[in-house]
Amino acid sequence: xxxxxxxxxxxxxxxxxxxxxxxxxxxxxxxxxxxxxxxxxxxxxxxxxxxxxxxxxxxxxxxxxxxxxxxxxxxxxxxxxxxxxxxxxxxxxxxxxxxxxxxxxxxxxxxxxxxxxxxxxxxxxxxxxxxxxxxxxxxxxxxxxxxxxxxxx
Numbered sequence: 095x096x097x098x099x100x101x102x103x104x105x106x107x108x109x110x111x112x113x114x115x116x117x118x119x120x121x122x123x124x125x126x127x128x129x130x131x132x133x134x135x136x137x138x139x140x141x142x143x144x145x146x147x148x149x150x151x152x153x154x155x156x157x158x159x160x161x162x163x164x165x166x167x168x169x170x171x172x173x174x175x176x177x178x179x180x181x182x183x184x185x186x187x188x189x190x191x192x193x194x195x196x197x198x199x200x201x202x203x204x205x206x207x208x209x210x211x212x213x214x215x216x217x218x219x220x221x222x223x224x225x226x227x228x229x230x231x232x233x234x235x236x237x238x239x240x241x242x243x244x245x246x247x
Contacts, residue, residue: 103241104181104203106134110189113143114165116226117185117209120149121233123158129241136179137163138171140188146213152226168192177202183240185209185233207236 109121118137125135143165153160171177177196182204184190190206197204209232215225 104133104179106179106181107136108171108177108179108182109135109137109185110168110182110193111137111139111185111209112188112211113141114139114167115143116146116149116213117211117229117233118189119145119160119163119165120153120230121183121185121237122163123153123160124230124234125237125241127156127158128237133241134179136171138166138168140168140186140192142167142170148212148222148226152223152230155227156230168196172196181205183207186211205240207233209233 107125109118109125111117114137118139122135122137125133145160145163145165150159150161168177177200180202182193182197182202184193184204184206186209190204193204210225210229212222212225212229215222
């Protein structure tokens with residue numbers, strides 16, 4: 095295991111979750127916003143979902159427009175761009191297992207960041223939005239911590 099501070103920052107990052115409709119598009123947008131010129135960032139899902147309007151609303155509160163995001167699967171991404179990433183960050187158990195399976199013969203680092211699925215929260219519109227905000231805040235903190243290491247980003 096690398097010593098703290100010696101972790102190499104990646105050049106290409108893939109965020110992955112179950113349906114590429116909430117968590118991974120949020121994380122993709124957050125990382126792109128933080129480091130727009132230094133990293134290649136994409137997202138994918140195990141299955142293809144529909145972009146969640148609550149995710150769009152929460153990201154809009156931060157001034158980030160993800161409304162044009164089109165959910166895609168690992169397979170679609172591989173067909174279109176290849177899986178040429180040096181870091182895959184998985185946000186759900188399904189995505190983690192899929193990433194490990196797809197990268198068995200590749201030199202790619204896979205990190206698992208267990209992240210709550212806010213679509214499972216019930217309640218008022220505001221309670222549901224709060225769940226999405228919590229996920230977004232957690233991803234933002236995690237991204238800042240992970241990608242602020244060394245590299246002068």
